Amino acid sequence: MPGSHGYSTLIHLRTHYPDIPVVVISAHEDINTISRAVHYGSSGFIPKSASMESLTEALSAVLYGDIWLPAGTELVPVSDNPTDKMASRLSDLTPQQYRVLQMFAEGLLNKQIAYDFGVSEATIKAHATAIFRKLGVRNRTQAVIALQQLEMEKVDLS
Secondary structure, eight states, X not given: OTTOOTHHHHHHHHHHOTTSOXXXXXXXXXXXXXXXXXXXXXXXXXXXXXXXXXXXXXXXXXXXXXXXXXXXXXXXXXXXXXXXXXXXXXXXXXXXXXXXXXXXXXXXXXXXHHHHHTSOHHHHHHHHHHHHHHHTOSXXXXXXXXXXXXXXXXXXXX
16 A cells, blocks of 8 residues: 555554454565564455455455465464564554654655645644654654564555
């Protein structure tokens, strides 16, 4: 998804829209990637190499409330590490704060973000302060690095 940041987007979606099933589609098919996706609330994991039949089966299963994983997948425990702690902090952001953080990651200035949102620059600065406090960081750079800790390359969230 354009603008998505891997696990961080998954965490945000699950936190703010818990009733909507989210499926991860990825070229990364290793067991750690799959296990982490499920740990962060994915309702399924579909490898990009999956056949159309598997894709149809997976989406049907998820829409009926099941969790779908590739055949033979045995999840491994996900350790409690600094990345997981940051994931928990990220889930505390409001949808607006998360959008601001994503725009920080895109390199936009406060003035540009304010214009896009139709608010004052002071409002964006207030969002930034709240983001820094919730993530336990001191500035934009640290906030973006925290977001990038949760990235997973070439992830599509559907």
